[in-house]
Amino acid sequence: MAWFKKTRKPMSAPAKEKASRVPEGLWVKCPDCSNIIYNKDLATNLSVCPKCAHHFRVSAPERLRMLFDGEWTEYDKDLVSTDPLLFTDTKPYKARLKAGIANTGLKDAVIVATGAIDGIQTIVAAMEYAFIGGSMGVVVGEKIARAIERALAEKLSLVIVCCSGGARMMEGALSLMQMAKICGALARLDRAGLPYIAVLTDPTTGGVTASFAMLGDLNIAEPKALIGFAGPRVIEQTIRQKLPEGFQTSEFLLEKGMIDAITDRRELKGVIARALRFMGAAQPQPVSLAESAVALPTDAALAPNPEAARLPSQA
Numbered sequence: 293m294a295w296f297k298k299t300r301k302p303m304s305a306p307a308k309e310k311a312s313r314v315p316e317g318l319w320v321k322c323p324d325c326s327n328i329i330y331n332k333d334l335a336t337n338l339s340v341c342p343k344c345a346h347h348f349r350v351s352a353p354e355r356l357r358m359l360f361d362g363e364w365t366e367y368d369k370d371l372v373s374t375d376p377l378l379f380t381d382t383k384p385y386k387a388r389l390k391a392g393i394a395n396t397g398l399k400d401a402v403i404v405a406t407g408a409i410d411g412i413q414t415i416v417a418a419m420e421y422a423f424i425g426g427s428m429g430v431v432v433g434e435k436i437a438r439a440i441e442r443a444l445a446e447k448l449s450l451v452i453v454c455c456s457g458g459a460r461m462m463e464g465a466l467s468l469m470q471m472a473k474i475c476g477a478l479a480r481l482d483r484a485g486l487p488y489i490a491v492l493t494d495p496t497t498g499g500v501t502a503s504f505a506m507l508g509d510l511n512i513a514e515p516k517a518l519i520g521f522a523g524p525r526v527i528e529q530t531i532r533q534k535l536p537e538g539f540q541t542s543e544f545l546l547e548k549g550m551i552d553a554i555t556d557r558r559e560l561k562g563v564i565a566r567a568l569r570f571m572g573a574a575q576p577q578p579v580s581l582a583e584s585a586v587a588l589p590t591d592a593a594l595a596p597n598p599e600a601a602r603l604p605s606q607a
């Protein structure tokens with residue numbers, strides 16, 4: 293018989309965490325200033341932090357809601373990738389497509405739609421980052437190319453909101469070919485004298501930066517967006533030099549002349565509308581002669597060169 297006996301208690305299970313009384317998704321923490329923001333306040337502020345103006349990433353449908361005056365007409369929404377290479381990495385590409393469709397409700401990483409921006413009929417292509425990183429495969433390429441062709445046929449202005457990790461590696465060279473296809477179509481748009489504005493949001497990288505994102509008549513970026521081609525580590529290893537502070541942000545690129553402007557999301561629609569008017573985008577036709585006589589001087593005042601306002605009619 294032992295002199296001492298130690299009764300062993302079984303390890304107690306960790307106390308159950310008290311159920312939070314705050315429903316999930318009601319509050320968001322700003323990654324920049326760490327303030328806790330009420331979700332509804334964030335939504336009314338176009339997903340910009342009211343304290344520090346941090347721009348949260350927004351989905352493609354939200355983006356269209358921010359830009360258009362009201363309803364819009366979507367095109368080619370049923371185009372889907374056929375997985376031409378039968379590609380498998382850690383997961384089959386088909387499974388990734390299925391997950392993307394389930395997550396976003398979209399068939400691929402871009403929405404193309406026409407609608408009015410401050411009264412100007414415009415075709416907008418908005419990229420969706422939640423769909424395989426907003427990557428550009430054959431469907432994204434085809435939808436954007438068709439959007440440009442539609443702009444040409446209907447004499448519309450074009451706005452592309454970029455938000456992408458680049459070309460879609462699961463479609464290999466086929467995804468790279470989209471760069472040339474879109475650039476070719478943009479060249480025709482340019483010859484027709486129709487305005488194209490590229491909006492660069494966080495992140496705009498890879499094959500998207502290397503093609504249509506940088507080809508706008510006006511390239512506007514959102515503040516502090518990551519914009520670049522290759523990642524900083526790859527560049528450092530290649531050029532064997534330390535990269536400067538703030539490299540690949542909108543502010544750095546503006547300073548170096550790579551983009552034309554940085555615009556707060558809350559002012560973006562107004563800036564786009566003003567720029568489109570300046571570039572001579574199709575205006576809604578005035579109803580009567582008396583009204584057009586009133587409308588004319590303001591149009592002329594907007595464009596310093598009166599010829600600029602007449603570009604589309606020359607095409």
Ligand SMILES: [Zn+2]
Pocket residue numbers: 322323324325326327341342343344345346
């Ligand atoms: Zn903040």
